[in-house]
Amino acid sequence: MKLHELAREHNLLCTSAAILGWDQETYMPEHAAAYRADQVALLSSRAHELATSPAWAAALDEADSAASSPTALAELHEMRRRFDLSTKLPASLVAEETHTSTLAKHAWQQARQHNDFPRFAPHLTALVEISRKKAELWGYPEEPYDALLSSCERGATTAGIGRLFDSLSDPIATIAKQAVTHSRHHRVPLPAGPYPISVQQTLNEEIAASIGFDFLAGRIDTTAHPFCTSLGPSDIRLTTRYDENDFTSSLFGILHEAGHGLYEQGLPSGHPGMPASDAVSLGIHESQSRLWENSIGRSRAFWEKWYARAQELFPQLRQHPLPDFLTHLHRAEYDLIRVESDEATYDLHILLRFDIERRLFRKELCVADLPQAWNDTFERYFGMTPPTDSSGCLQDIHWSLGSFGYFPTYTLGNLNAAQLMRAFTSTPAHRAALDNANYTPLLTWLRENIHRHGAIHDPASLIEQATGTSPDFQHHLDNLRSRYTPA
């Protein structure tokens, strides 16, 4: 079979597994969990077998000798990279990782629940060791953590992210501190609920549709944690969760996930499973979600358009003026928990995790010392110490899944989003469109400059092509300053 036929079959298997995963989070009855795990595992292993098969290797070679255009060569280069990531790991190591992380996830849940880090520590040690082995098998330019980083974000290196985050560290901390201080003196709570869930759903759907999310090729459901998943080229599912006391919780979940969803809906659909039809990286994906969630969804212009509708739907907002609502949206405070954090303080959580992961993989830090290292770093950034490990180094699920090198992509997403918005707003017509809350030009521009390229180019090249400049974190700092540190 030709490479694109194999890739299509691979995509059919992966998206089928994704449908099972979506159902698991949305509608699956409780007692179905054990068998569902086996169903997903079978489809995933069939997909993995295919993508590491001799047939795949032969098809890659055949395609290599036939490729001539730079685009075809770039696409094959990316396919080869993915093939290497899959095939360089022996099945025994993959099985060991799956087994270890299954136990680790359970131990982590227990440890977090009982604030008992030592219960999780041996599992984490094992997972770090496995990731170290993976790094050795994949290879790296300078240090093992490079391999883990670049498996999450193509082209990323420890040195590169390190320099970037070092430069960000002080200004972000300063902005956060000013924002939190300002916020303490300007508190306007949202009027009391209830904000009925069905009414929230109406508003969320109207807003998602208005920014371009296509409900003929997607839908919204309810889950414990919001996510976006692609179940096929024309089947993008968003989820959110509802707080009857604060309608913005579900809405910003939807704006974030719809950002991911617009990217998926904008990818070329003609080559399922090929890089041409695939998202390029986590850092680019996150740029799309953060852009719609923060750059757009927290902007004054957006709410100048939508607040009247919100007031219509939620009577308690009618006596609550827009500036007060915006003050609520732009509140900043230090939170122990990353996923509860606001735009102004979020990146600090990521800098901390990168710092810890880098030290772990450089063997400058051993797992047993992790809680202390976490708390020390937290104190440095946030001026407070987590009262428990559960609200400290045990808070995130990622490490229990053996996922290292993932966290930095969240901040890369913020930086990319800011740079894209800066480039987009370089023309007066685009600025006027945003001022009028007309987002059609923005989506068109993102389709043209990001979405339609699939995973052909490196993330950094893609950003450079789209914006005309190499990645530059100043735009993000500028945005944060102008929104969170009013003169």
Next chain:
Amino acid sequence: MKLHELAREHNLLCTSAAILGWDQETYMPEHAAAYRADQVALLSSRAHELATSPAWAAALDEADSAASSPTALAELHEMRRRFDLSTKLPASLVAEETHTSTLAKHAWQQARQHNDFPRFAPHLTALVEISRKKAELWGYPEEPYDALLSSCERGATTAGIGRLFDSLSDPIATIAKQAVTHSRHHRVPLPAGPYPISVQQTLNEEIAASIGFDFLAGRIDTTAHPFCTSLGPSDIRLTTRYDENDFTSSLFGILHEAGHGLYEQGLPSGHPGMPASDAVSLGIHESQSRLWENSIGRSRAFWEKWYARAQELFPQLRQHPLPDFLTHLHRAEYDLIRVESDEATYDLHILLRFDIERRLFRKELCVADLPQAWNDTFERYFGMTPPTDSSGCLQDIHWSLGSFGYFPTYTLGNLNAAQLMRAFTSTPAHRAALDNANYTPLLTWLRENIHRHGAIHDPASLIEQATGTSPDFQHHLDNLRSRYTPA
């Protein structure tokens, strides 16, 4: 691999495909249809490959030589039968059937919409020819239609069903006529709607749970046509549709599908993909749905328990006495459309279809003459002639899918249900339980006598073991007479 391991993998693939199918009918966005068809096709073909593989054949042989108990031998006999059904058809014929039925389904939809039988006729001719080829490859005792019948209902023969339906024909027609005549003079419509959908859902869930449907291992969703599907041993999904003017429409959909669902939830879960954990036949499956829908759901005792709750939920019922409601439930009228028909007239639709199919496969009838044959037979049973082929021989989807020999299982279900109920009510304690609308003993009895046996025994043997007598249609006639032809 051992046979049970292969069977488990096969079941994982089939149930994964079933999850995709369920999603397609419930939540899938419109534009996802084309890719979804490819996803389902891939999983189905992977399942088919496995169940017809040399490995499967070798595992069957190995199991054969190891089997000693009568149960093990019976189970292997059934597996061999299924293996033969799959492997005796060459891939080219299977592909031809898939291709032909895809076109035929589309042509049927068009033909039905435009009352244009000739548009469908060549497709139907082709599908009959393919089924004839399948029958030749499978083999049969007396005539090709035997093979089609027994592929739907293990052990069924044309001669056997023919004798049965010949005996039923006159009494059923007589009962139906009396019922329809009686009903014409005793009409009490249901009070006007609306019966809000969310309130219908509350009642349906309470009733489904009360008869034993386990919502930790199943759920209810909304579809255009009600169905029950098994997505795993502990994942049974029911669906129904809602009519705001008549809450009994969705409720009887749920009672029917919950009957299927209780059977699936009662199958032994320990051997996924093996006959021990599988439903035995369509005729037994349908006995479970008809039993709960008709024997229980249309009984006076059931409504003596539930009508007060319905009145509580639907205020318009409060001035509407129970006897009037029961008259509405027990109304009988001739309907052109099978799926709209009531309990008293339903079997006539099946007798007609069996008669037509048998003649088609005996070459006593050619496809071109089918509309006339349909109308003549309909006139004979119902005393009226369908005004259009759309409401006549084009009404059902089955033939467009190449499904012949399926219809008789609906009436077998009715007969089996009646015989099971007769056996269950042979003890005073059981009769008392039904009189008190206490269905726990009934479900326990069905679990013990039907569900737990999986597909080990032939349907006829299973009925005989459960009831102590060989299949006997008199019970069904007795039930219809006592309910629909009051003295």
